[in-house]
Amino acid sequence: MTDGTPRTAGEPEPAAPAEHAEMTSLERTALYKSLGNPLRRRILDYLGRHGEANSTVLARELGESSGTTSYHLRKLAEQRLIEEIPEKSGGRERWWRSLPFSHTTPDPATMTQEEYAAAEQLALLKIEMDTRLFRRAHQEYRGPQGWAQVQRTGTWMTKSDLHDFVRAYKELLDRYGHPEDAVPEGARRVNVRFYAAPDPVGEWEGEPTGP
16 A cells, blocks of 8 residues: 555645655554554644644644644654744744655565554554545535546456556646645645455456456
8 A cells, every 4th residue: 555644635645756765664663653643643634734834833723732742743753754844943933844755555464563553553544534535525526527526447457457557547646736836726635545456366257367
């Protein structure tokens, strides 16, 4: 699975650039725990929606103490999920903004037990968020010309076809999406999710479907 700084209706994900440098299992475990922390997700959500904030603003908006938000901001910065805005920071007042981020979770078979548990908890949280987003897309659908769009389909592909399709999908996102510093008038943040899963082997009309 590919993860990024959250970006559903309630969890924004900044546009994904090149991935972080190779991470150790301990670093990935810490990352999954951080992304699965409810308050840190809310902080990332706020920064994704509003661009920047300091601990005082976040404390007021999220109903927490400034000491608590300041602590979590520092932890998010340590993991390169956010960065300080030098030109706005001064004295004890530090302003922060999100950093573009992309991470592809490795094969679960290669994970340590602790890493897998952290990744699983994060996956369950994302499933809940994506389920709410799926329901919203159906509820807000107003026809093919509306903002909410729903597409569900199935087709035959080789594994190579699927990998090529995923690459083309990413290219489409880059082609039609706009970076935060060049958003055109009338644009809205659009939440997009992509999943692909083959039918189980041997379960296509009772016939073997291959490996």
